[in-house]
Amino acid sequence: MTTVETRDRKREQRGWYFYDWANSPFYSSVTTVFGALYMSSVAAADAKANVALNGPAPCVGSDGVENKLQNCDISLLGLHFPAGSLWGYLLSAATVIQVLVLPIVGAIADRSQSKKLILGSFAMLGAVASALMFFVAGSNWQLGVVLFMLANVGYGASLIVYYSFLPDIAEPDERDAVSARGWAFGYLGGGLALALQLALYLSHDSLGMSQSLAVRICFLSSGIWWALFTIIPLRRLHQHQAPHGREKGVAAVTAGFAELKETLKAAKAYPLTLAFLGSYLIFTDGINTVVTVSAQYGKDELKFADEVLIVTILVIQFVAYFGGVLHGMVAKRIGAKKTILGSLAVWVLVIGSAFFIEAGQQLQFYAVAVGIGLVLGGTNALSRSLYSQMIPVGKEAQYYSLYTVGERGTSWLGPLLFAGIGQATGSFRLAIIALTVFFIAGFVLTWMVPVRRAIEAAGNRPPALL
Incomplete structure (x- = not known):
């Protein structure tokens, strides 16, 4: 060249x-922060207006007496549900x-x-x-x-x-480094x-x-x-x-x-590519769940104010930039697969640390947020680049659609486990520690995939280090 x-x-x-x-x-602003904050309040305003017109019945609480705004019903396409939902x-x-x-x-x-x-x-x-x-x-x-x-x-x-x-x-x-830099740059921008x-x-x-x-x-x-x-x-x-x-x-x-x-x-005809995709879908469900429930864990279990949660979100975003760059540098030395496995092991340690955070201890919470940021972007970035090596030429967008659809289609498992254990035990500490199962299972399944054979089976040249 x-x-x-x-x-x-x-x-x-x-x-x-x-x-x-x-x-x-x-993702960071519209979906994660402001959409969740704002849309339910707008729906609640509509429900409140309906109460003023039609009487208090739609807003009667589950006990039949208490009138809570979040229990006010709204309707869409003939379906009725609480504004807060x-x-x-x-x-x-x-x-x-x-x-x-x-x-x-x-x-x-x-x-x-x-x-x-x-x-x-x-x-x-x-x-x-x-x-x-x-x-x-x-x-x-x-x-x-x-x-x-x-x-x-x-x-x-x-x-x-x-x-x-x-x-x-x-x-x-060079694909691992390029993917990691892109993902890191995205976290910096977000x-x-x-x-x-x-x-x-x-x-x-x-x-x-x-x-x-x-x-x-x-x-x-x-x-x-x-x-x-x-x-x-x-x-x-x-x-x-x-x-x-x-x-x-x-x-x-x-x-x-x-x-x-x-x-x-x-x-x-590419079972090894699908095997890697399956392992990715398991551990990325754990990653997405940790991100989406961390605010709830901090607020309901650890009793932090909203200001602490906002700072935590920013800490994760900016540290994720350095984490993405770091993953790219490590992958250049030991290969993407080994780096992903190491990252999943760190995820288990980070989630385990979250279990021991004492209520009201902000520095402990921020320390865990730094740990999440360090592995958040890099794990996904290297998975994206490693998967690209296993895709047959000319089918990239289609295989990435399976990648994205699979990620969306399985993203309910982690929140379901978190909510179910929290409800059954009355403790979100046990719920958060339960999420380690996604990272442990993802580690084992990723370790079992012979990625070099998967790349060669797809007709591509493997990188020197994997």
Whole structure:
């Protein structure tokens, strides 16, 4: 490879990193923090208005006497449920829609001559829908439901196309480092955006704005951030892969379904790739669960104030940047598989430490947050790059759709275990320690996968270190 070609590939890699930077505020801000904080309150306002019109019956508590706002019913498509449950149901519904949509998007992207166009289209769909959540105010939570669904589809679909560029822009021996840098860069971007937004949110009174307006500005800024920084990878990425077909419009969709059907049949010929995917789905469920329940654990079990939880989220975001870079450096020396196994062992130690945190001890909580940050981004980043080595050429987006859909489709197991043990024992300490089963099982199953054979079976050249 000439110096000019090497320089062009490095430029393309730097552009690719920016899509992690661009979309991260949707996950860190819109989904993790402000969506959960705001959407239920808007639904509750609607429920309160209905109570004023129709009488107190919809808001009678489970004891038949106490009138709690979170027990006020709202309705959607003929279904009635408490306003406080809206966000949980919305996340579940968004996951189901992704499971239905993403595989066909992957098939169309692999077959298309315009993979960059597909990436840009779904990124802009997500960005615009996120920005338009600015208009979710008062009691119009139904608008928020529609916009979040669209943003979530844009987010998931753009990610699988984005991931599929990794084999095109990085040679096997450099793929781990490239993936780790991208993931780390994403956490840095998401953390920076969230820090700025939280500063606005916590200062809304002194700035003379309502809490609602502050949150809606955070939605708007997340969408603008996503759209603007997406321009960088769209300008720098090239169209590498020869298209499988030249269909356009409806014909491209039909051909995509046919392509997906053939890929699912052919996937049986790559059992080792599927074995690694299965092990990944187990330990990533544990990772996602730790992230999503950490605030609840801190608030309900350890009795921390919201300010402590906010600081903890920021600590995890920024430390994850250094953790991602560190994982890339370690993988360069000992290989991706060994680094992933080491990371999973650290996860077990970190979760075990969380069990022993004393109520009200902030420094202990922050120390565990640092541990989570160090392994959070790197584990997923190296799994993404190692999986890319096991994908047959020309099927990258489709296999990454299986990767993403599988991750979404199994993401209910960890929260179910956490909630079930917490309810059965009356202690979230036992619930948090139970999550180590995902990391232990993931470690054993990943260790058993012969990744070099899996890479060779897919027709690819293995990197020197695995």
